[in-house]
Amino acid sequence: MGDRNKIMVMVQLSMPPEERSILQLLARGVSFKEIRLRMGVGENIFRHHLRFARVRLNANSTLHAVAIALDKGLISIRE
Numbered sequence: 001m002g003d004r005n006k007i008m009v010m011v012q013l014s015m016p017p018e019e020r021s022i023l024q025l026l027a028r029g030v031s032f033k034e035i036r037l038r039m040g041v042g043e044n045i046f047r048h049h050l051r052f053a054r055v056r057l058n059a060n061s062t063l064h065a066v067a068i069a070l071d072k073g074l075i076s077i078r079e
Contacts, residue, residue, distance in 0.1 A: 015074065019053035022046070024075040027066050 018039065025035045036046045050062060059065035069075045 015053065015056055016049070018049045019056070020069075020075060022049055023053055023066050023069045026062065027070055027075055027077050028079075 021039070022035055025038070030038075032046065036043065039046065041049075050065075053059075053069075054062065054065045057065045057068045059068055066075075070077070
């Protein structure tokens, strides 16, 4: 297994379910507001999870984080 694959496995294991859920719902086209309502969290907590998801994936933006997560199989568009 290459170093890059090892890193992605570590990211997958260390990513909290909240971060993964946010990215998955964004991939499905759900709005920030709707995700917050579904999760029952305020804007600050939501942004905290989203920011750490971007950092974990070394993404430049939220869209980039979703793309990386989809590409690496961390999330799926299918329900």
